[in-house]
Amino acid sequence: MEPSSVQITLLLQSWSDGDENAVDRLMPMVYDELHRMARRYMSGEKPGHTLQATALVNEAYIRLVGAPHANWQSRTHFFAVSAQVMRRILVDWARTRQAAKRGSDRPALTFDEALEVPMRSGSDLVAVDDALTALALVDKRKSEVVELRFFGGLSIEEAAEVLKVSQETVNRDWRLAKSWLRRELGKERTREG
Secondary structure, eight states, rough: OOOOHHHHHHHHHHHHTOHHHHHHHHHHHHHHHHHHHHHHHTSSSOOOOOOHOOOOOOHHHHHHHHHSOOOOHHHHHHHHHHHHHHHHHHHHHHHHHHHHTOOOOOOOOOOOHHHHHHOOHHHHHHHHHHHHHHHHHHOOHHHHHHHHITTOOOOHHHHHHHHOOHHHHHHHHHHHHHHHHHHHHHHHHHHOO
């Protein structure tokens, strides 16, 4: 039987209140969803990638549990933060690999391509991450919408819940952010080309 959102939210609130046993009860309930998220992230990586989905989940778990007290609002909030943590792990890994392999002649991935197909390499993820970081400087909420939708796999409704805004606002931010990021990634491709 799959745990309910209410059960997960109650355990998250207990964890937020300092109940460390809540984490032990929570993780079996959320592990499958975390693993699905990790597989989604890893699906575009080359076979033989040194980081596998299970290792990504484990590293994310270590970071989530080791972080200072989070004020978990809901199941959706937890998965949004988990997606951010997994993204950060993969981007850090990709940046490390990129630093070791300077000079790749591979063309950059456009944001349109990134939305349609899984990431093809760590350098693609780094380009999208760099563009998303630049967007956050211009409009933090639009950056958060992209992170929640693209990296976290959240629906418009779930992203609206996490951000505490209307679904219409998330839809508008999503459209504008995609346009902005396409332009930024196009500039990057022109610079490299």
